[in-house]
Amino acid sequence: MRNRKHKCKKSSCLIYMILLLACLLIWIPIYMVVSGCFMRGEELKEYIGVVLDQGNGYVAWPLLPIYPTLKSFVELLFDAPQFFVMFWNSCKQVLPAVFGQFLVAVPAAWSFARFRFPFKKFLFYIYIILMILPFQVTIVSSYLVLNHLHILDTHLAIILPAIFSTFPVFIMTKFFKGIPEELMEAARLDGAGEAYIFFRIGIPLGNAGIISALILSFIELWNCIEQPLTFLRDKSYWPLSLYLPQISVDNLGVSFIASMIMMLPAVLIFLKGQEYLEQGIVASGIKQ
Amino acid sequence: MKIPIEKYIRTKRARKETLLGIGFLLPSLIGVSIFVLIPFMDAIRRSFSETMTRKFVGFENYRVVFANEAFQLAAKNTGKFLLVCIPLLLVLSLTFSVLLYSVKRLQNVIKTTFLIPMVIPAASIVLLWKVFFDEYGLLNKIMIACGGTGTDWMNSNKAFLVLVFTYIWKNIGYDIILWLAGLNGISESIYEAASVDGAGSLQKFIYITIPNLMSTLFIVTVLSLINSFKVFREAYLIAGDYPHESIYMLQHVFNNWFTNLDIQKMCAGAVLVAIVLLGVIVLIQKLTRSDKEEIV
Numbered sequence: 059m060r061n062r063k064h065k066c067k068k069s070s071c072l073i074y075m076i077l078l079l080a081c082l083l084i085w086i087p088i089y090m091v092v093s094g095c096f097m098r099g100e101e102l103k104e105y106i107g108v109v110l111d112q113g114n115g116y117v118a119w120p121l122l123p124i125y126p127t128l129k130s131f132v133e134l135l136f137d138a139p140q141f142f143v144m145f146w147n148s149c150k151q152v153l154p155a156v157f158g159q160f161l162v163a164v165p166a167a168w169s170f171a172r173f174r175f176p177f178k179k180f181l182f183y184i185y186i187i188l189m190i191l192p193f194q195v196t197i198v199s200s201y202l203v204l205n206h207l208h209i210l211d212t213h214l215a216i217i218l219p220a221i222f223s224t225f226p227v228f229i230m231t232k233f234f235k236g237i238p239e240e241l242m243e244a245a246r247l248d249g250a251g252e253a254y255i256f257f258r259i260g261i262p263l264g265n266a267g268i269i270s271a272l273i274l275s276f277i278e279l280w281n282c283i284e285q286p287l288t289f290l291r292d293k294s295y296w297p298l299s300l301y302l303p304q305i306s307v308d309n310l311g312v313s314f315i316a317s318m319i320m321m322l323p324a325v326l327i328f329l330k331g332q333e334y335l336e337q338g339i340v341a342s343g344i345k346q
Numbered sequence: 347m348k349i350p351i352e353k354y355i356r357t358k359r360a361r362k363e364t365l366l367g368i369g370f371l372l373p374s375l376i377g378v379s380i381f382v383l384i385p386f387m388d389a390i391r392r393s394f395s396e397t398m399t400r401k402f403v404g405f406e407n408y409r410v411v412f413a414n415e416a417f418q419l420a421a422k423n424t425g426k427f428l429l430v431c432i433p434l435l436l437v438l439s440l441t442f443s444v445l446l447y448s449v450k451r452l453q454n455v456i457k458t459t460f461l462i463p464m465v466i467p468a469a470s471i472v473l474l475w476k477v478f479f480d481e482y483g484l485l486n487k488i489m490i491a492c493g494g495t496g497t498d499w500m501n502s503n504k505a506f507l508v509l510v511f512t513y514i515w516k517n518i519g520y521d522i523i524l525w526l527a528g529l530n531g532i533s534e535s536i537y538e539a540a541s542v543d544g545a546g547s548l549q550k551f552i553y554i555t556i557p558n559l560m561s562t563l564f565i566v567t568v569l570s571l572i573n574s575f576k577v578f579r580e581a582y583l584i585a586g587d588y589p590h591e592s593i594y595m596l597q598h599v600f601n602n603w604f605t606n607l608d609i610q611k612m613c614a615g616a617v618l619v620a621i622v623l624l625g626v627i628v629l630i631q632k633l634t635r636s637d638k639e640e641i642v
Contacts, residue, residue, distance in 0.1 A: 073445045074452070080442065081459045083515065087474045088462065109480035116487040117477050166374030170642050173367030174360070181375070182642045183627070186568070188382050190623050192575040194600035195616045198609055199385030222377035225572070231642065232565065252366055281467055283579050288604075302469030303583055317470035324465035332458065336523055 095130060095318050096123045099311035110307045130311030134319075138312060141301060145319075148297040151216045151286075152279045156272055158221030164268060167230030168260050172242070182231075185224040193284050204289055215289040216297070220279055226271035233267020234260060266337035273331040277324050386616070393613035407614035417615065419591060420599040423506075427595065431510045432570050438514060439521035439566075440559075444551070446522065447529050457526075460519030471512070472583040475500075479508050500584060503592040513577045520573075521566055528562030529555070564634040568627070 094102060101124070107113035134141060169175075170182055200219060204210050209218065237260065245255050261268070281299050290296055298320055305313040368375075395402050411417050442460070446453060463471075478484050479499035486496030499508050532555065540550050578597040581589060587602055588594070596619065603612045 070449060073449055077442070077445060077449070077452075077456050081456055084459050084463055087471075087478075088466075090474060090477070091466075091470060106477050108482045109476040114482075116482045117480065117484050119477070119484065162374045162377060165370040169367045169370035173363045173370070175364040175367035178367065179642060181371075183624070184383070185378070186627055187620060187624055188378065190568070190572050190575070190627070191616075191620060192578065192597055192600075194578070194597040194604070195619045196382065196386065196389075197600060197604050198612045198616070199389045200381070201604075202388070203381055203385045218377075219381050222374065222381050224374075224378060227374060228568075235642075256370075277465055281465075281579075283468060283583070299467060299469070302467055303472075313470075313473060317467060317473075320467050321465055321470070325462070328461060328465055329458070332461065335461075335520075336457075336527060 090119060091314055091317050091321075093120075093123055094311075094314035096126045096128070097311065097314075098125065098127055098129050099133075099309060101125065102310040102314070103307065106310070107307070110310075112307055130315045134312050134315050141298075141316060143294070144296055144298045144301045147213070147295055148280065148299065151213050151220075151297055152276060154213075155217045155220035155279055156276050158217065159223065159226050159275055160268070160272060162221055163223075163226040163230055163271065164261065165256070166227045167234055167264075167267075168256055170227065170231045171234035171237075172260075185227055189224045189228055197288060201288065210289055211292045211295065213295060216279075216282070216285055219285070220275075223275065225278075226275055229271035229274070230264065230267045233264045236267075237263045266334045269331055269334040270337070273327055273335065276327060280320075280324050386620075389613040389616050392609060393617050395610075397609045407610045408618070411611050411614045411618065414599075414611065416594070416599050416602070417596075417611075420594050420596045423592065423594055424596045427506070427509065427593075428571070428574055431513045431574055432567065434510065435514050435517060435521060435570050436563075436566060439518050440525050442518065443522045443525035443529060444555075447526060457519070457522065460522055462519070463516045464519060466516075468579040468583055471516075471580055475508070475512070475580070475584060501590055503590065505585070505590040506592040509577055509581055509593050512580050513574060516577070517570065517573045521570060524562060524566050524569070525559070528559045532558045560634050564631060567630050567634065571626070571630075 097105075103110075103112060105118045105120070108115060109117055170178065170185075201210075204215050204219070207218075209215050241259055241263075242255055245259060250258070282297070283299050283303070286295070286297055286300055302313060302316055302320065305316065393407050394404065446456060476483065480486075481496065481498040481501075483499070485499065490496055497504055499505065536554055536558075537550055540554060545553070575597065578595055581593050581595065582597070582601075585593065587598065587605075589598065596615075600612060600615060603615070
């Protein structure tokens with residue numbers, strides 16, 4: 059008995075060690091971003107300039123910033139008006155797109171999950187393929203449409219195609235399918251209409267799916283790079299995700315703090331919504 | 347008399363369901379048609395014709411694409427990348443989720459940690475990767491300090507490994523969450539019953555856990571496939587239009603064709619990719635689904 063307990067403890071120690079070692083692979087880069095925020099640009103250049111073709115020797119990184127300073131932060135705050143323009147652009151593109159997805163994808167997913175109609179399976183396969191096709195593969199067709207609609211070089215060029223992304227439909231469908239049919243039947247027997255069932259049973263019981271799909275969409279759109287690069291020639295419409303790639307070596311300090319600020323909304327939304335993500339696409343189907 | 351009425355009710359109900367189904371789907375379907383489906387049909391048409399003269403040329407564009415060396419290299423690399431990284435990600439994430447499932451303390455901290463890479467901006471990852479994987483980066487510094495020799499990770503065929511690592515690093519958290527949800531869905535009583543019958547933990551894993559996770563497998567595989575195409579972002583930001591040939595992917599080819607306005611090739615290529623993906627999806631679905639469960 060005693061021996062067995064000992065053995066158990068040893069194996070769980072090993073499990074913790076494996077897990078924590080893997081976590082280190084994530085904590086170290088994150089620590090570097092965070093500590094980089096408190097260093098001056100020149101200091102950073104000294105440490106990592108070599109990989110950006112400036113300086114020589116090997117890269118180094120101090121365990122703690124040697125001269126901790128908020129200089130980069132102040133620089134970003136006062137000397138980089140472009141940053142705020144791009145932050146605002148990101149909001150103007152991402153928020154309407156996510157809201158639009160909510161309006162369009164929720165009923166579509168409800169339709170796929172709840173009703174039988176001709177060609178449903180065929181359409182769903184099409185939705186899946188469209189969701190997987192890499193952006194570059196459909197780049198010509200998208201470009202031609204946006205050009206035809208005269209919305210290239212406007213926020214709409216990012217928003218409209220995003221609203222009709224089929225990814226949230228796919229995720230939400232899985233959740234809606236997990237709602238037991240008996241609930242719906244019972245409501246119908248009580249004389250509830252289809253709209254009532256959709257709003258009062260579907261949306262509340264499928265909310266974990268709706269929220270997790272929208273969180274994933276938000277993260278995707280917040281970090282999108284290819285779409286604005288292709289559809290927005292006019293840099294005044296560029297979102298924040300394109301701010302970082304164009305920072306020069308001389309502004310290294312700013313790039314770390316800008317990374318942090320850019321990550322912040324996504325991290326907050328993620329932490330808030332993690333429990334919805336965890337409710338799982340699959341569990342809802344199995345447990346009933 | 348009885349049968350026609352029943353039939354009438356059934357068809358009436360079916361008609362109502364069809365109307366409702368299409369009604370709920372319509373806003374999405376119209377938008378998808380305008381922004382993707384109709385343009386894609388147009389791409390199919392273009393793939394069989396010449397851009398300037400609009401003359402029908404049969405499979406000529408397809409022949410050109412197949413003969414294109416860049417396309418061949420990229421298709422080979424993309425296929426290799428998918429075949430390496432997706433199974434690897436599935437196995438690793440399942441292993442970690444089983445490990446994580448078995449521990450009580452710190453579970454949430456670890457889970458959240460694994461999720462964080464998903465939200466790190468691609469450009470920040472690129473800067474960090476330069477610090478780690480550059481010829482004069484941290485990784486080489488460590489390897490040399492340990493008595494090894496350094497390699498130029500990003501500009502040799504090691505770039506492929508870096509890309510696989512990036513993909514796993516970025517996506518393992520989400521897959522773990524999905525697997526954990528699947529694991530949580532398996533009733534504890536099945537395991538208890540198996541224990542009573544004298545099953546060991548390995549047997550329980552093979553005969554209970556794995557079969558019960560099959561429906562999770564479909565969705566995890568599909569989402570991993572989607573995300574595998576998104577590593578292009580990092581690859582592109584690190585190495586630009588023409589990276590080391592070991593990570594020259596289909597997206598690079600399409601991007602470069604787009605820059606050169608090679609419309610015919612792009613359209614034929616897009617149709618080919620769509621057909622292959624359709625095949626892959628049907629295959630994944632056949633492999634992971636039991637007969638009783640329909641896709642919708």
